[in-house]
Amino acid sequence: MRVATRFLLFCALSLAVEAQRFVRFISTDGHEYTGDAILRAGTFDASKSTSARVIVGDILGNFTITKQVKPIRKLLSPLPNERVRTVRCVGFNYVAHNGEAGQPIPGWPILFFKPFTALNTPSDPIPVTAGYQTQGNFTSTMDYETELVIVIKKKAFNISDDEALDHVLGFSVGHDVSHRGWQVDRGGQPQPQFSMGKGADGWAPWGPAIVSTNIIPDPQTLNIWTKVNGVTMQNDTTANMIFGVKHLVSFFSMGITLLPGDVIFTGTPAGVNLGKANPVWLTDGDVVEVGLENVGTCTNMIKYV
Numbered sequence: 001m002r003v004a005t006r007f008l009l010f011c012a013l014s015l016a017v018e019a020q021r022f023v024r025f026i027s028t029d030g031h032e033y034t035g036d037a038i039l040r041a042g043t044f045d046a047s048k049s050t051s052a053r054v055i056v057g058d059i060l061g062n063f064t065i066t067k068q069v070k071p072i073r074k075l076l077s078p079l080p081n082e083r084v085r086t087v088r089c090v091g092f093n094y095v096a097h098n099g100e101a102g103q104p105i106p107g108w109p110i111l112f113f114k115p116f117t118a119l120n121t122p123s124d125p126i127p128v129t130a131g132y133q134t135q136g137n138f139t140s141t142m143d144y145e146t147e148l149v150i151v152i153k154k155k156a157f158n159i160s161d162d163e164a165l166d167h168v169l170g171f172s173v174g175h176d177v178s179h180r181g182w183q184v185d186r187g188g189q190p191q192p193q194f195s196m197g198k199g200a201d202g203w204a205p206w207g208p209a210i211v212s213t214n215i216i217p218d219p220q221t222l223n224i225w226t227k228v229n230g231v232t233m234q235n236d237t238t239a240n241m242i243f244g245v246k247h248l249v250s251f252f253s254m255g256i257t258l259l260p261g262d263v264i265f266t267g268t269p270a271g272v273n274l275g276k277a278n279p280v281w282l283t284d285g286d287v288v289e290v291g292l293e294n295v296g297t298c299t300n301m302i303k304y305v
């Protein structure tokens with residue numbers, strides 16, 4: 001009996017550890033909570049969840065998943081913007097995307113940063129200010145990029161590939177919103193201006209959850225896609241990354257400390273407008289869904305402001 005009780009307790013604890021899909025949300029009482037999303041039957045997409053078990057404590061430190069269940073009125077981004085001190089992004093990390101963009105296979109990961117003010121929820125509009133809208137003969141060349149996002153849980157400096165996942169809380173899906181006009185055409189010469197082209201407020205929706213490494217022990221096997229107004233534009237697998245998750249974390253820790261809460265957008269697969277003969281740039285009112293297998297979707301509308 002004692003053994004059986006211990007076994008049951010062990011199972012309960014194991015289940016609690018297995019079930020981590022960290023979300024931050026506003027409930028029907030108007031208050032903000034952190035929770036473990038309860039999935040609806042038949043979907044892994046936490047953006048469809050209507051309730052979550054409340055988490056007390058800090059998901060980047062010590063926390064407890066309680067038995068209290070709260071309804072979800074609105075999902076926020078999984079961490080408040082200011083807890084994400086650094087948003088790292090990787091360029092040209094899928095062979096076929098480099099081909100369409102006319103870029104060689106890089107010898108090392110290509111890093112750029114976005115300000116944390118670029119972060120956005122999995123459902124709010126992506127604001128496009130006047131400077132990014134069409135001006136005279138300058139076409140607004142807004143593009144979409146779906147990406148797997150790594151969330152750091154433990155400070156990392158000078159770590160190896162093998163140590164990398166010990167420093168990772170889990171994975172989300174993110175949208176690296178990109179304006180090719182400011183990134184490339186009005187970029188500096190000969191280098192593109194990644195920051196002007198990609199760093200505007202709200203240009204990095206992410207979520208809907210941070211799915212723990214217990215649930216996704218191998219992030220290099222996941223289907224990743226984008227739909228624009230319901231039509232699939234990108235559809236690939238994270239197996240096609242040039243530099244995988246473990247190497248990106250270890251490589252970036254070579255001389256820059258990765259801090260708890262930092263996120264890394266890991267590059268986009270093929271299928272974007274950049275390099276297309278007949279690009280269909282995103283415009284006011286377009287709805288973009290970025291999705292990642294076992295994680296979920298972010299669905300945001302382009303909104304001229």
Ligand SMILES: *[C@@H]1O[C@H](CO)[C@@H](O)[C@H](O)[C@H]1NC(C)=O
Nearest residue numbers: 058060061062063153154260
């Ligand atoms: C978690 O709690 C333990 C015990 O109170 C403490 O030693 C440890 O530093 C905490 N960990 C974090 C990441 O805050």
Ligand SMILES: *[C@@H]1O[C@H](CO)[C@@H](O)[C@H](O)[C@H]1NC(C)=O
Nearest residue numbers: 135136137138139181185186
């Ligand atoms: C756009 O207009 C500017 C200013 O009138 C001009 O210098 C530039 O050559 C034009 N570009 C194109 C592609 O027509």
Ligand SMILES: *[C@@H]1O[C@H](CO)[C@@H](O)[C@H](O)[C@H]1NC(C)=O
Nearest residue numbers: 157158159160163253254255
């Ligand atoms: C980085 O790690 C290597 C291997 O563990 C070690 O030899 C080296 O001293 C470390 N460098 C720094 C700056 O900590």
Ligand SMILES: *[C@@H]1O[C@H](CO)[C@@H](O)[C@H](O)[C@H]1NC(C)=O
Nearest residue numbers: 223225226227232234235236
């Ligand atoms: C991606 O392609 C796979 C295999 O062809 C297909 O099953 C899946 O529905 C596609 N995903 C999207 C979002 O179109």
